Amino acid sequence: MQSVIPIVGIIFFSVVLIKAADVLATRLRKIANKTKMGGFFITALIVGLATSLPELFVGITSALDGVPNLSLGNAIGSNIADVTLVAGGAALLGGTVHIRNKAYSRDLLHAFLVGLAPLFLLLDNSLSRVDALILIAIYLFYNYDILLKRTKEVAHRETNAFVYLFRKIRKNHTEKHFMYVFLSLAVILFSADMIVKLGIDLSTSLQVPPLLIGLLFVSIGTSLPEFVVEFQAIRRHDVAVFLGDLLGSIVANGSLVVGITTLIHPITIQVFDEYLFATIFFLLLFLFFYFYVRTRQRLERWEGAILIFLYIVFMVIEFSR
Numbered sequence: 001m002q003s004v005i006p007i008v009g010i011i012f013f014s015v016v017l018i019k020a021a022d023v024l025a026t027r028l029r030k031i032a033n034k035t036k037m038g039g040f041f042i043t044a045l046i047v048g049l050a051t052s053l054p055e056l057f058v059g060i061t062s063a064l065d066g067v068p069n070l071s072l073g074n075a076i077g078s079n080i081a082d083v084t085l086v087a088g089g090a091a092l093l094g095g096t097v098h099i100r101n102k103a104y105s106r107d108l109l110h111a112f113l114v115g116l117a118p119l120f121l122l123l124d125n126s127l128s129r130v131d132a133l134i135l136i137a138i139y140l141f142y143n144y145d146i147l148l149k150r151t152k153e154v155a156h157r158e159t160n161a162f163v164y165l166f167r168k169i170r171k172n173h174t175e176k177h178f179m180y181v182f183l184s185l186a187v188i189l190f191s192a193d194m195i196v197k198l199g200i201d202l203s204t205s206l207q208v209p210p211l212l213i214g215l216l217f218v219s220i221g222t223s224l225p226e227f228v229v230e231f232q233a234i235r236r237h238d239v240a241v242f243l244g245d246l247l248g249s250i251v252a253n254g255s256l257v258v259g260i261t262t263l264i265h266p267i268t269i270q271v272f273d274e275y276l277f278a279t280i281f282f283l284l285l286f287l288f289f290y291f292y293v294r295t296r297q298r299l300e301r302w303e304g305a306i307l308i309f310l311y312i313v314f315m316v317i318e319f320s321r
Contacts, residue, residue: 064264072118096301105293135262
């Protein structure tokens with residue numbers, strides 16, 4: 001009975017967090033539309049980061065509360081949920097996703113390599129502040145690579161994409177949108193703090209490690225913003241937004257979220273077997289997803305159902321371990 005209240009609380013504050021993240025993503029998209037920097041770049045860089053803010057703030061608050069393993073589990077669990085529940089659920093409900101641009105295959109490969117970066121740094125069972133700086137640098141490099149590609153797209157208007165972006169921001173009146181951005185950030189921070197505290201209570205009452213709570217419970221709630229964005233993108237047949245949000249979220253979770261969390265509070269793995277299994281499972285999911293994108297150039301409804309089934313398998317195995 002003691003575990004019921006934390007679970008209900010996590011669900012409630014996840015809903016609040018999701019709504020705030022939805023408002024944030026909407027306002028950022030409107031700012032992006034006014035600057036005319038659409039497509040894969042703006043989605044991966046801005047919307048992908050915006051929908052990963054719940055994981056980021058859960059990471060910050062968990063590190064400040066001294067339980068960074070909760071954030072590590074949440075980041076990995078969110079990436080697994082993004083590929084299975086989010087992408088699979090969006091395809092199942094929204095319809096077939098046609099991915100004919102071969103450049104997306106390279107972007108997909110790079111994103112998943114970044115998502116696996118913590119595994120290589122955790123071979124000694126810990127993440128130090130030096131490791132944190134490496135992960136943050138990887139995140140910045142990945143987005144710089146996207147920026148270079150976007151600079152080529154706007155080369156006929158500006159020699160630098162950042163210069164073009166800032167000029168558009170100054171030219172268009174976006175004060176109201178920025179007000180909602182800061183307000184939603186405040187709500188996200190409060191909700192994330194409550195989720196962390198309730199996650200700790202649930203971990204204590206169930207007598208399971210915080211890493212497992214992050215993997216199985218918190219990660220689902222913080223992945224729902226991505227589902228909203230990607231489901232809407234599939235309904236609009238907007239592959240750039242779908243993949244931009246998916247890959248941007250995976251990169252942000254695997255590098256920026258874990259990096260900032262570790263920078264605040266270094267992480268020592270308490271249950272390395274749980275982490276290793278989750279990471280290997282994420283790798284297998286990548287191979288499955290990459291195969292269909294690379295060879296079949298589409299993701300159909302029944303394949304989305306398979307991805308959801310794989311997440312259920314993951315949950316069953318984790319609970320039975």
